[in-house]
Amino acid sequence: MTPVHEDRPTPGERGLSAPEDWVDRYGDELFRYAYLRLRDPASAEDAVQETFLAAFRARSEFQGRSSELTWLVSILRRKIVDCFRRAAREQPVVDIETEDPEADGLFQPNGWWRVKPGPWVPDAGALLEQSEFWDVFQGCFSRLPPRLAAAFSLRVLEELEPQETCKVLGVTATNLGVMLHRARARLRRCLEARWFQRPEGE
Amino acid sequence: MLSCKDVTRLVSEGLDRDLPLDRRLAVRLHVLLCGACRAYRRQVILLNALVCRRFSRGSARLPGGPSLSAEARERIQASLKKRDA
Missing domain, CATH: 1.10.10.10 (Winged helix-like DNA-binding domain superfamily/Winged helix DNA-binding domain)
Known part of the structure; x- marks a missing residue:
């Protein structure tokens, strides 16, 4: 399952697979995770994209203690929270107390x-x-x-x-x-x- | 005595925080006497537990379901490459 990428064994990337493989490997699962929560395909895609970019920037921090997927999900979760926060700022809740x-x-x-x-x-x-x-x-x-x-x-x-x-x-x-x-x-x-x-x- | 409407609200609240003792007892007394609220309470608590188990933290592995569209895949791939360069 884990292909060896001998061409890019940079220090600090212990156990992390090559970023160009991430989308194929984890894209669908991350998308499903985000889509279930955000309920909107475009927002879910954006969250996944932001996750991969953030993961790329932070790739030297990957400890190899958790699986790659777990690590990516932990980043995605923060992106999902950010997305809800932005949406809430754009449309603040008014008079929620009115009867349902x-x-x-x-x-x-x-x-x-x-x-x-x-x-x-x-x-x-x-x-x-x-x-x-x-x-x-x-x-x-x-x-x-x-x-x-x-x-x-x-x-x-x-x-x-x-x-x-x-x-x-x-x-x-x-x-x-x-x-x-x-x-x-x-x-x-x-x-x-x-x-x-x-x-x-x- | 609490109304059924009050009880449904308290059942939900009880999932998010510990209710004060008097509220807890009032709910318990109510559901003892009210079959509809007893059913409601059991169902809501059970659904909550089911959802928590199914979607608990980090369990991204949901079989089936939607996948990334080809366009999104390409777009994300391209944005990563740009960073990579």
């Missing part, structure tokens, strides 16, 4: 359920391996409004601390709480409709 019409439809005015959750109980172990389920998940995720998706990406997919997520998105802790709650509620509802309660139980 979709969420409101779920409840009666007194706060009790209007549309109760279904009785489905997922078999976690089986679902984890089922690629069709994750296709449906991505479909549901792609339907989230941008801000909710950004909050979910950073906090849940990237596992940033809530405080850090607030900083990146430029929102208060309360706002972030509302955004994450809505994102989770919508994903749950979408998965219920499209997977757990499909008309003909597969």
